[in-house]
Amino acid sequence: MKKESNITIHDIAKALNISGSTVSRALNDNSRISDKTKKAVRDMAKQLGYQPNALASNLRTSCTKTIGVIIPRISRYFFSSAITGIEELARTRGYNVIICQSNDQEARESDCVQTLFASRVDGVIASIAINTENFEHYKTFTDRNIPLVFFDRVCDELETSQVVVDDFKGGFIAAEHLISKGCQRIAHIGGPQHLNIYINRLQGYLKALRKHNFEIEEDLIIESLLTREDGKACAKKLLDSPNRPDAIFAANDISALSIILYAKEIGLRIPEDLAVVGFSNEPFSEYVSPSLTTIEQSGFDVGTKATELLLDIITNKTGNHQETIVLPIKLIERESSNR
Amino acid sequence: MKKESNITIHDIAKALNISGSTVSRALNDNSRISDKTKKAVRDMAKQLGYQPNALASNLRTSCTKTIGVIIPRISRYFFSSAITGIEELARTRGYNVIICQSNDQEARESDCVQTLFASRVDGVIASIAINTENFEHYKTFTDRNIPLVFFDRVCDELETSQVVVDDFKGGFIAAEHLISKGCQRIAHIGGPQHLNIYINRLQGYLKALRKHNFEIEEDLIIESLLTREDGKACAKKLLDSPNRPDAIFAANDISALSIILYAKEIGLRIPEDLAVVGFSNEPFSEYVSPSLTTIEQSGFDVGTKATELLLDIITNKTGNHQETIVLPIKLIERESSNR
DNA sequence: TTGATTTGTGCAATCGATTGTCTGTTTTTA
DNA sequence: TAAAAACAGACAATCGATTGCACAAATCAA
Numbered sequence: 001m002k003k004e005s006n007i008t009i010h011d012i013a014k015a016l017n018i019s020g021s022t023v024s025r026a027l028n029d030n031s032r033i034s035d036k037t038k039k040a041v042r043d044m045a046k047q048l049g050y051q052p053n054a055l056a057s058n059l060r061t062s063c064t065k066t067i068g069v070i071i072p073r074i075s076r077y078f079f080s081s082a083i084t085g086i087e088e089l090a091r092t093r094g095y096n097v098i099i100c101q102s103n104d105q106e107a108r109e110s111d112c113v114q115t116l117f118a119s120r121v122d123g124v125i126a127s128i129a130i131n132t133e134n135f136e137h138y139k140t141f142t143d144r145n146i147p148l149v150f151f152d153r154v155c156d157e158l159e160t161s162q163v164v165v166d167d168f169k170g171g172f173i174a175a176e177h178l179i180s181k182g183c184q185r186i187a188h189i190g191g192p193q194h195l196n197i198y199i200n201r202l203q204g205y206l207k208a209l210r211k212h213n214f215e216i217e218e219d220l221i222i223e224s225l226l227t228r229e230d231g232k233a234c235a236k237k238l239l240d241s242p243n244r245p246d247a248i249f250a251a252n253d254i255s256a257l258s259i260i261l262y263a264k265e266i267g268l269r270i271p272e273d274l275a276v277v278g279f280s281n282e283p284f285s286e287y288v289s290p291s292l293t294t295i296e297q298s299g300f301d302v303g304t305k306a307t308e309l310l311l312d313i314i315t316n317k318t319g320n321h322q323e324t325i326v327l328p329i330k331l332i333e334r335e336s337s338n339r
Numbered sequence: 340m341k342k343e344s345n346i347t348i349h350d351i352a353k354a355l356n357i358s359g360s361t362v363s364r365a366l367n368d369n370s371r372i373s374d375k376t377k378k379a380v381r382d383m384a385k386q387l388g389y390q391p392n393a394l395a396s397n398l399r400t401s402c403t404k405t406i407g408v409i410i411p412r413i414s415r416y417f418f419s420s421a422i423t424g425i426e427e428l429a430r431t432r433g434y435n436v437i438i439c440q441s442n443d444q445e446a447r448e449s450d451c452v453q454t455l456f457a458s459r460v461d462g463v464i465a466s467i468a469i470n471t472e473n474f475e476h477y478k479t480f481t482d483r484n485i486p487l488v489f490f491d492r493v494c495d496e497l498e499t500s501q502v503v504v505d506d507f508k509g510g511f512i513a514a515e516h517l518i519s520k521g522c523q524r525i526a527h528i529g530g531p532q533h534l535n536i537y538i539n540r541l542q543g544y545l546k547a548l549r550k551h552n553f554e555i556e557e558d559l560i561i562e563s564l565l566t567r568e569d570g571k572a573c574a575k576k577l578l579d580s581p582n583r584p585d586a587i588f589a590a591n592d593i594s595a596l597s598i599i600l601y602a603k604e605i606g607l608r609i610p611e612d613l614a615v616v617g618f619s620n621e622p623f624s625e626y627v628s629p630s631l632t633t634i635e636q637s638g639f640d641v642g643t644k645a646t647e648l649l650l651d652i653i654t655n656k657t658g659n660h661q662e663t664i665v666l667p668i669k670l671i672e673r674e675s676s677n678r
Numbered sequence: 679t680t681g682a683t684t685t686g687t688g689c690a691a692t693c694g695a696t697t698g699t700c701t702g703t704t705t706t707t708a
Numbered sequence: 709t710a711a712a713a714a715c716a717g718a719c720a721a722t723c724g725a726t727t728g729c730a731c732a733a734a735t736c737a738a
Contacts, residue, residue: 053459081414348694398722399696
């Protein structure tokens with residue numbers, strides 16, 4: 001019974017009185033082996049309960065059929081659905097997935113890189129931590145030709161492929177939506193401006209304002225870490241002022257939520273006194289009261305696409321590996337802007 | 340540059356004119372090697388940019404320093420926080436984590452088992468799919484003495500350690516809470532009754548009713564898959580009846596949410612006409628309107644505890660490996676029951 | 679019938695680190 | 709001072725699967 005765990009190709013070979021190499025080839029469906037032998041080997045393998053030892057195979061072929069994923073935090077819905085996408089595709093293609101969380105800290109991210117490298121992953125999919133400003137650690141992969149694909153929070157300093165959603169358009173649509181609702185002074189709570197996604201959301205917002213000849217007021221644009229607490233601080237800054245905006249476009253749903261909660265706290269009516277639009281369409285956005293207008297981005301699609309790209313590079317090492325794929329976003333209109 | 344990736348202990352050995360075994364022992368701090376040699380080896384290793392090849396080491400020692408995790412779905416907050424707990428502890432102890440999702444399907448779960456086994460994980464932490472009724476596939480691990488720990492959705496048929504939250508008490512507290520609010524007819528939407536957690540939540544509920552001399556009405560107890568859709572169906576069944584309950588305790592927050600939404604749809608006031616209590620404290624529960632009273636269970640703690648147990652078994656193969664750890668739960672009172 | 683191909687298998691080296699056993703040197707002990 | 713013990717390191721086998729090359733048998737062409 002316990003012996004089952006030790007069945008190797010040699011046991012099969014012995015049982016059939018053939019050599020290990022033949023067994024190996026038979027199991028790998030090598031054309032040099034006759035169908036008769038293949039069948040015999042497969043039957044015996046099944047009978048003995050043979051389970052290939054991936055370690056040995058990996059060592060010899062130096063390919064682990066494993067891809068590594070580095071994400072800020074798994075508990076964010078966007079990222080967990082990205083992982084679902086990654087895992088699903090990877091698995092059907094015979095790859096395992098190792099996940100590391102950076103907890104949005106550059107140092108942790110650097111650890112993740114080491115861990116994944118030590119595990120000899122065949123490729124890496126990453127989304128960078130919110131405070132990462134130095135990308136040296138990723139050179140561990142690029143220097144050694146280990147394929148690397150970024151998604152969502154990407155890095156332009158490194159020459160890799162990337163998958164993002166159309167953040168610029170998202171920002172634009174969000175702002176234009178508020179304009180169409182008759183809002184006059186539209187504030188923006190943006191994310192750290194060293195991250196492309198937040199730059200793009202801001203730029204989209206600015207473009208919409210300019211298009212409609214809105215004056216751009218610096219005071220109405222705040223940079224934030226986009227946490228629950230930070231969101232509240234921003235809400236205070238914007239709403240406690242006598243000259244408060246009548247709409248806020250927040251770069252994520254968490255901050256939008258903070259705004260809604262604070263606005264309710266100080267007695268503002270949403271959307272009458274203040275319209276709010278978020279970004280991401282987190283699961284809670286639908287249920288907040290008032291429900292939150294937001295930009296939907298599919299984590300699942302992003303993950304799938306990134307994996308597609310990565311597996312492409314892994315299996316077919318030639319070609320252009322600096323592709324940028326931009327996936328569409330969609331405005332989800334809900335109560336928080338419905339006036 | 341590319342050579343860096345191929346530095347082995349033999350390269351170090353050659354550079355120092357010693358043998359590979361000495362290098363290996365030096366790097367592993369073996370007592371048979373002199374401090375002088377150790378230092379020389381370490382320095383040279385650093386200088387050459389040596390990175391141990393885990394594959395080779397794993398093959399020889401047949402231990403991968405990797406633990407596998409099988410969960411229903413990563414996008415559920417409870418599970419993603421469990422993973423965060425698992426990962427955190429595992430990483431500090433030098434273990435990697437491979438995650439597989441069963442998508443709540445028995446067949447997928449069986450695949451996960453195969454995948455993890457093929458990866459030769461040193462141990463497994465699992466929470467079973469909602470429709471799993473046959474546990475044969477887990478014998479792949481138990482038959483081969485691969486440590487296995489279940490959490491949350493556990494399996495009593497297999498003799499393993501497990502970590503659960505106090506579902507019984509959760510059910511009891513939830514029901515007693517509704518009773519204390521003066522509710523007279525308290526319904527329960529339970530989960531599949533082949534899963535311990537749902538049996539226990541139901542039993543806790545029943546005990547509370549009995550303790551307070553409530554009549555137990557079979558019609559008010561429904562078994563459900565606890566999805567959004569199923570929740571709505573249950574809500575209809577319960578609320579469209581002329582003789583509707585004045586409170587519902589749902590076995591998860593998703594169904595509780597469905598109830599709230601449906602109740603609002605048909606014009607019932609919550610909590611005045613209908614009080615609702617859920618289970619899990621999902622992130623959205625706080626923001627639903629009315630906010631949802633629920634039972635909090637810490638995924639993070641459960642994950643951490645399960646990992647602790649597993650690593651214990653892995654590193655110290657003796658002792659009792661059928662421990663059951665029950666973690667506390669907590670009632671979170673919110674608007675949906677506040678009357 | 680003979681030489682040339684094709685087909686099916688086996689042999690042995692290999693991937694890189696680990697480890698039991700052996701050898702030579704130094705230190706300790708009686 | 710000789711024998712025993714302790715020490716430092718080397719050799720070679722090993723983990724299990726893969727693969728280049730060799731070789732025999734079977735098939736084919738001439």
